[in-house]
Amino acid sequence: MKRLAILAAALALAACGRAPDRLVDGSGRVVSGRLTALDGASATFKGFSVEIPGGRASVLLRSGALYRGDVSLESGTLSVSGDGIEASARLRDVAVITWGPASVRNLLLDVHAGSGWCDTHLYVERGARVVILAGGSSVVGTGTVGPEGLERTATTISLSPESLDGSLVGRIGEDGDPFTIGESWASVAETDGYLELAVNAPSTGAAAGYYTVSITVESDGTENLTAIFPGR
Incomplete structure (x- = not known):
């Protein structure tokens, strides 16, 4: 921590x-x-x-x-x-x-709104350093927004209820706790698993647009x- x-x-x-x-x-x-x-x-x-x-x-x-x-x-x-x-x-x-x-891995991909969790196919080991950058726009709820999200919290049925509506969020492993990424995020992985990303919105709601995301993983510790x- x-x-x-x-x-x-x-x-x-x-x-x-x-x-x-x-x-x-x-x-x-x-x-x-x-x-x-x-x-x-x-x-x-x-x-x-x-x-x-x-x-x-x-x-x-x-x-x-x-x-x-x-x-x-x-x-x-x-x-x-x-x-x-x-x-x-x-x-x-x-x-x-x-x-x-x-030992550095880099990936550039699009994360589409309304598609639920996106598996990046990047396996992250505990202790690896992860840097994520994002840009673009999506339409969720009543507004168009970037990776930082709307100035309101999401609903209880959103992929990450504690994060802002429309923000870029992530998790490591299917059972991992979601975390907010926004436009930029860097940290040290505390668990092992595949990195997954999503546009924060209810999984069954109407949403459009996508964020272009760059991911860098350095896997030999910090x-x-x-x-x-x-x-x-």
Whole structure:
């Protein structure tokens, strides 16, 4: 639960203006500020620097594209290079940068409203790190909504009664407890099972539209993991 709280905090948006960039490591340390530079040994925030593991990193863009290589940051542009790959992106278009496990799986799929639980066919092991990003729109109840859901709770017959109506929700295993994903979610799996996603609505209700979802699973645990979540 401690890790869940830490990683949820790392994704929280600031109350106004651009959200801070946040660094989280396997010990639970959270550092936040304005990230200005990255090199092979340190992450430089405005006013201070933090050591990072170095070596290759996994870079997941908000578009769902995934790269792995050596990273650097200069003038707000992140560059990735290695194994013939040369890529760059604005920092605000990056969802997460991670150093640690090399065992990474990535999936891009559409989750349709009114279709109940969607089996992603991704088996998640306890201790694996999962990052989910979503976009798109659906029509549920009386309104059109994005992955964050409508500003009202769902009904008792919805797939996840504790989540907002129309929000993107998930569970690990058919008997797993549903949880809210929204537009972005990152956490450490506390159980084993196949990851399932859904648009939160009554399973028998009329709904339309879909969310396009990017999923990244790093399956070697998080003890040596360091991650940076750029703000927007």
